[in-house]
Amino acid sequence: MIRLNSRDPGFDQAFARIVSDRRESDAGVSDTVAAILRDVRARGDAALAEYTERFDGHPLTSDADWRIDAAACKAAFDNLPPDLRGALELAAQRITAYHAAQKPEDRDYTDAAGVRLGAKWGAVDAAGLYVPGGRAAYPSSLLMNAIPAKVAGVGRLVVVTPTPRGAVNSLVLAAAHLAGVDEIWRIGGAQAIAALAYGTDRIAPVDVITGPGNAWVAEAKRQLYGVVGIDMVAGPSEILVIADAANNPAWIAADLLSQAEHDPVAQSILITDDATFADAVEAAVETELQGLATQTTARASWNDYGVVIVLDDLAAQAPALANALAAEHVEIATDDPDALFAQIRHAGSAFLGRHTPEAIGDYVAGPNHVLPTGRRARFASGLSVLDFMKRTSFLQLDATSLAAIGPAAVSLADAEGLPAHGRSVSIRLGQ
Amino acid sequence: MIRLNSRDPGFDQAFARIVSDRRESDAGVSDTVAAILRDVRARGDAALAEYTERFDGHPLTSDADWRIDAAACKAAFDNLPPDLRGALELAAQRITAYHAAQKPEDRDYTDAAGVRLGAKWGAVDAAGLYVPGGRAAYPSSLLMNAIPAKVAGVGRLVVVTPTPRGAVNSLVLAAAHLAGVDEIWRIGGAQAIAALAYGTDRIAPVDVITGPGNAWVAEAKRQLYGVVGIDMVAGPSEILVIADAANNPAWIAADLLSQAEHDPVAQSILITDDATFADAVEAAVETELQGLATQTTARASWNDYGVVIVLDDLAAQAPALANALAAEHVEIATDDPDALFAQIRHAGSAFLGRHTPEAIGDYVAGPNHVLPTGRRARFASGLSVLDFMKRTSFLQLDATSLAAIGPAAVSLADAEGLPAHGRSVSIRLGQ
Numbered sequence: 001m002i003r004l005n006s007r008d009p010g011f012d013q014a015f016a017r018i019v020s021d022r023r024e025s026d027a028g029v030s031d032t033v034a035a036i037l038r039d040v041r042a043r044g045d046a047a048l049a050e051y052t053e054r055f056d057g058h059p060l061t062s063d064a065d066w067r068i069d070a071a072a073c074k075a076a077f078d079n080l081p082p083d084l085r086g087a088l089e090l091a092a093q094r095i096t097a098y099h100a101a102q103k104p105e106d107r108d109y110t111d112a113a114g115v116r117l118g119a120k121w122g123a124v125d126a127a128g129l130y131v132p133g134g135r136a137a138y139p140s141s142l143l144m145n146a147i148p149a150k151v152a153g154v155g156r157l158v159v160v161t162p163t164p165r166g167a168v169n170s171l172v173l174a175a176a177h178l179a180g181v182d183e184i185w186r187i188g189g190a191q192a193i194a195a196l197a198y199g200t201d202r203i204a205p206v207d208v209i210t211g212p213g214n215a216w217v218a219e220a221k222r223q224l225y226g227v228v229g230i231d232m233v234a235g236p237s238e239i240l241v242i243a244d245a246a247n248n249p250a251w252i253a254a255d256l257l258s259q260a261e262h263d264p265v266a267q268s269i270l271i272t273d274d275a276t277f278a279d280a281v282e283a284a285v286e287t288e289l290q291g292l293a294t295q296t297t298a299r300a301s302w303n304d305y306g307v308v309i310v311l312d313d314l315a316a317q318a319p320a321l322a323n324a325l326a327a328e329h330v331e332i333a334t335d336d337p338d339a340l341f342a343q344i345r346h347a348g349s350a351f352l353g354r355h356t357p358e359a360i361g362d363y364v365a366g367p368n369h370v371l372p373t374g375r376r377a378r379f380a381s382g383l384s385v386l387d388f389m390k391r392t393s394f395l396q397l398d399a400t401s402l403a404a405i406g407p408a409a410v411s412l413a414d415a416e417g418l419p420a421h422g423r424s425v426s427i428r429l430g431q
Numbered sequence: 432m433i434r435l436n437s438r439d440p441g442f443d444q445a446f447a448r449i450v451s452d453r454r455e456s457d458a459g460v461s462d463t464v465a466a467i468l469r470d471v472r473a474r475g476d477a478a479l480a481e482y483t484e485r486f487d488g489h490p491l492t493s494d495a496d497w498r499i500d501a502a503a504c505k506a507a508f509d510n511l512p513p514d515l516r517g518a519l520e521l522a523a524q525r526i527t528a529y530h531a532a533q534k535p536e537d538r539d540y541t542d543a544a545g546v547r548l549g550a551k552w553g554a555v556d557a558a559g560l561y562v563p564g565g566r567a568a569y570p571s572s573l574l575m576n577a578i579p580a581k582v583a584g585v586g587r588l589v590v591v592t593p594t595p596r597g598a599v600n601s602l603v604l605a606a607a608h609l610a611g612v613d614e615i616w617r618i619g620g621a622q623a624i625a626a627l628a629y630g631t632d633r634i635a636p637v638d639v640i641t642g643p644g645n646a647w648v649a650e651a652k653r654q655l656y657g658v659v660g661i662d663m664v665a666g667p668s669e670i671l672v673i674a675d676a677a678n679n680p681a682w683i684a685a686d687l688l689s690q691a692e693h694d695p696v697a698q699s700i701l702i703t704d705d706a707t708f709a710d711a712v713e714a715a716v717e718t719e720l721q722g723l724a725t726q727t728t729a730r731a732s733w734n735d736y737g738v739v740i741v742l743d744d745l746a747a748q749a750p751a752l753a754n755a756l757a758a759e760h761v762e763i764a765t766d767d768p769d770a771l772f773a774q775i776r777h778a779g780s781a782f783l784g785r786h787t788p789e790a791i792g793d794y795v796a797g798p799n800h801v802l803p804t805g806r807r808a809r810f811a812s813g814l815s816v817l818d819f820m821k822r823t824s825f826l827q828l829d830a831t832s833l834a835a836i837g838p839a840a841v842s843l844a845d846a847e848g849l850p851a852h853g854r855s856v857s858i859r860l861g862q
Contacts, residue, residue, distance in 0.1 A: 084846055087839035094836070098548060101538065116783070117529060117797055122776050124810045138847050171846055207810040225656055226664035229810035233657035254855040261851040293850050341825065345553050352547070352827035357855035360828060363840040366548055367824035379555045379638040379660035381822040391812040393798035394772065396783035397791060405525070408518035409794040415515055415602055416569050419724050420692040424685040424788035 001306035003278070006317060018307055019324050022374065023236050023265045033190045033219040040194035045202050051191040056133070057165045058186060066202060068168060068184040076173035085174075091364045092143055092178050098366030099151045102385040114401035119393045123153035124229070126204070127388055128196035129181070130211035131172055133162035133188055139175035140362060144369050144383065145210050146179035152388035157181050158206055160196060162188025188213075190220035197224045208388055210370070231383055235374035238267040239358055240327040240347075242318050242340060243281075245274035247333050247354060253284035255331060258359045260301035261294035267305040271321060273314045282308065319343035326377040329358045348377045402428055432737035434709070437748060449738055450755050453805065454667045454696045464621045464650040471625035476633050482622040487564070488596045489617060497633060499599060499615040504608035507601040516605075522795045523574055523609050529797030530582045533816040545832035550824045554584035555660070557635070558819055559627035560612075561642035562603055564593035564619055570606035571793060575800050575814065576642050577610035583819035588612050589637055591627060593619025619644075621651035628655045639819055641801070662814055666805040669698040670789055671758040671778075673749050673771060674712075676705035678764050678785060684715035686762060689790045691732035692725035698736040702752060704745045713739065750774035757808040760789045779808045833859055 004014050039047045049060040060066050077085070108118035127149040131137055142159070149157050159176055161169075163186045176184060185203060187195060193213075199205030208229040209221055221230040239259035243252050256268035272278050285302060289295050311317040318340060322330060326346035334340060337352035344350065348371030351358050362369045370383035397405075406425045413422035435445050470478045480491040491497050508516070539549035558580040562568055573590070580588050590607055592600075594617045607615060616634060618626060624644075630636030639660040640652060652661045670690035674683050687699035703709050716733060720726050742748040749771060753761060757777035765771060768783035775781065779802030782789050793800045801814035828836075837856045844853035 083842050087842040087846075090836065090839045091843065094544075097542070102550075104535075107532065111528070111797075113525075115796060119533075119798070125776075140843055140847065222656065225653065226807065248858075251855070251858055254851065254858050257851040258849070258855040261849060288851070288854070292854075293848070298851060337827070344823075345556075346821075347823045350823055350825040352825060353829070355830050355833045355859055356826050356828045357859060359844060359849075359852040359855045360833065360837060360840050361824075361826050362852060363843045364836050365546060365826050365828075366542075367550070367826060371824075372821075376657065377821065377823070379821055382824055384822070386817075390777075390803075390808065390810055391815070392775075392778045392781055392808070393792075393802075393813055394781040394783060395787050395792050395796050395798060396768070397787045397796075398784070399786050402786045402791065405521065405795050406791060408521045409791050411514050411518040412522065412571055412794045413790060415518075416571065417724070418689070418692060418790075420685065420688040420719070420729060421790040421793060423719070423723075424682070424689040424790045427679075427682055427685050428786055428788060 003308045005310045036190040037194045041198045044200035056162045073173040073177035076170040077177040094366040095147045116396035124207035126156035126206040127154045128158045128206035128209040131161035137169040139171040142175040149388045152385045159184045160192035190216045193220035197228045236265040237262045239329040240269045241331040243333040245277040249280035249284040260298040264300040266301045269307040271309045326375040328371045328373045346377045434739045436741045467621040468625045472629045475631035487593045504604040507604035508608040525797040526578045547827035555638035557587040557637040558585045559589045559637035559640040562592035568600040570602040573606040580819045583816045590615045591623035621647045624651035628659045663811045667696040668693045670760040671700045672762040673702045674764040676708040680711035680715040691729040695731040697732045700738040702740045757806040759802045759804045777808045
């Protein structure tokens with residue numbers, strides 16, 4: 001853990017190092033992934049079966065080896081303990097409500113020149129969702145990816161997920177049932193992304209691929225960007241907590257650790273204006289770590305990447321730091337969080353006030369928990385209905401409106417050396 | 432040119448080949464580009480100067496070698512012939528009006544559970560726009576890229592453009608003045624994209640890079656996707672014209688050629704329900720080609736990639752073909768274009784009726800002419816204000832609303848094996 005004070009002589013340089021520190025593995029998997037993509041494109045299902053046997057120890061022979069059927073998902077859902085089923089249902093209902101309001105409106109109007117202009121939105125035909133195998137297979141992630149696609153109106157929703165040595169995660173199956181997933185294929189890694197993008201004999205291709213994965217999955221999505229639509233490249237998770245001294249130190253410590261337990265390279269940063277409060281939070285982190293089942297991961301993250309910054313004045317100094325960090329999650333634990341939030345331009349998602357722990361947004365609040373990491377909030381947004389939709393602009397002119405604006409198009413086409421462009425306008429003007 | 436009739440025995444297979452035919456060069460420039468990106472990242476301006484000398488024959492020594500200043504842009508604008516200046520101004524005004532209405536609205540509401548939810552949109556801090564050198568330097572493209580960024584509220588708009596042997600394009604400078612570009616750097620290729628993404632001593636980095644370019648530029652953008660935001664990967668242009676026999680064949684021929692003159696690998700496709708009309712259009716294409724200054728390019732495109740498809744029934748058959756092609760531009764030249772358009776789900780932009788040549792949309796109508804190519808309209812949209820903005824979701828709970836939905840989050844966190852997530856909620860519930 002690094003502790004900085006804005007009065008320290010080297011503060012600006014030390015903070016700049018934290019901003020520019022990339023915690024992302026540049027795993028050098030590019031060539032391996034490219035070879036897998038080529039192979040699946042060329043050999044289809046046969047290649048999928050070989051890679052799945054090799055990487056997952058799972059033979060793809062019968063139909064049941066390839067797919068998890070809807071009945072298995074329904075059974076997993078029906079067998080959930082009541083409190084967990086209720087929690088999943090509450091999450092699904094609230095995520096659906098938040099995302100339904102994201103649906104964009106079509107436009108269709110005629111302007112003063114008599115030109116009809118507009119845009120109509122539509123869903124992609126099919127979306128693929130990657131669900132990691134093993135410990136990182138989170139039912140909440142399935143809901144956060146599948147529900148926006150469903151709300152967008154996607155007709156076919158396909159999940160791919162590795163099932164190492166045949167093991168499936170019943171919570172994920174239950175979530176797939178609840179979210180209305182249409183197909184689940186028992187494949188993973190770069191080979192699963194290739195199958196979704198190119199299609200195989202068994203698996204029809206999709207138009208958009210989203211969902212978290214390891215370095216191979218992320219690289220496969222990056223390489224296939226343009227063949228299909230993909231969501232943002234994702235790195236390790238991070239949280240910035242801006243908290244004054246009026247907070248309970250244990251609450252803030254719990255928030256910092258909720259991020260740290262994700263990954264040894266996750267990052268938790270506290271910005272406060274009170275050194276004594278910072279001491280208390282540091283002590284509370286130690287207390288909270290005791291007995292935490294995820295202590296090993298959380299401690300590694302906190303020790304290696306944790307940061308505590310003490311400022312003189314939160315209002316005057318914190319927004320500039322927050323904007324430079326452009327963090328995935330930003331908590332503002334003050335009495336008047338809106339005053340600070342108004343000055344924060346770059347953040348994936350904000351959690352306002354003392355009773356809004358980031359984890360509430362991971363599960364049941366409604367906004368998406370798939371958010372830009374690694375300073376990408378400077379230019380990227382969380383997953384939304386828009387990731388599963390696209391827009392067709394349209395125009396309609398008649399003889400009169402074409403006569404009004406057409407000559408300008410002819411002038412520009414001529415100036416650009418594109419005479420056939422000009423001709424397609426002038427021929428309609430009788431020229 | 433290929434001519435198909437839906438009654439032909441092999442029609443489905445022949446059409447499927449047209450759909451799957453990728454006209455994009457897989458130029459194998461990936462390794463070269465990766466090396467240039469690494470070099471510019473490591474050596475900054477010195478690397479830029481070397482590449483610019485080598486590829487553009489333009490030495491970067493004095494400040495004037497590096498940048499084109501605002502006064503030069505203003506002078507270029509002031510020196511435009513009046514009709515061209517008027518045409519650019521009309522284009523800028525109409526593009527601005529269309530894009531202004533794209534600005535998304537913020538959300539901020541409190542739901543029945545007492546949870547405050549919302550999303551606020553903001554512009555990226557800085558955007559970079561690539562403008563190709565030489566013949567493909569189009570002032571219309573500069574407007575189509577720069578104006579959405581300006582409308583979005585981007586604070587700093589940077590153009591990079593190669594100036595081979597020092598040559599600048601005064602029309603592009605005039606457009607840059609009109610659009611309010613802040614900086615113009617005389618660099619191009621993958622090295623210019625690297626400079627925009629990573630920054631150098633002279634050039635501050637940007638957050639989003641858009642604009643057309645050659646294979647090296649496109650590959651550089653693809654490799655830097657995630658370091659910065661980029662617009663869609665772009666391939667050769669294409670048009671699909673759906674026209675009944677009541678059209679003037681010469682008008683339709685002009686439309687087909689307006690696309691063909693862009694590039695020898697551009698594609699123009701006519702779908703009609705009348706074989707005699709198809710003959711007439713083919714003949715008109717030959718007539719129009721005579722004397723066309725861009726005849727060589729247009730003829731190569733039409734001969735190699737032109738397609739004429741004759742159907743029995745436009746309403747019953749054309750939409751499915753159009754959706755499979757998911758073309759960049761779709762003209763519907765019929766009396767009731769809306770009836771067909773309602774069935775077309777995948778298209779970059781649509782041009783409705785007999786007086787709406789595609790070229791009017793390239794210049795002055797208002798919608799963006801940067802559109803998804805190569806069937807990407809299945810999942811992608813034309814350039815818009817949204818490409819230069821991002822959204823921060825936010826939440827605010829109080830003790831009561833946290834008590835209402837918090838226990839469900841604790842259940843899910845426990846089930847996912849993330850106890851610190853649950854703890855950050857339960858500690859606030861006094862548990």
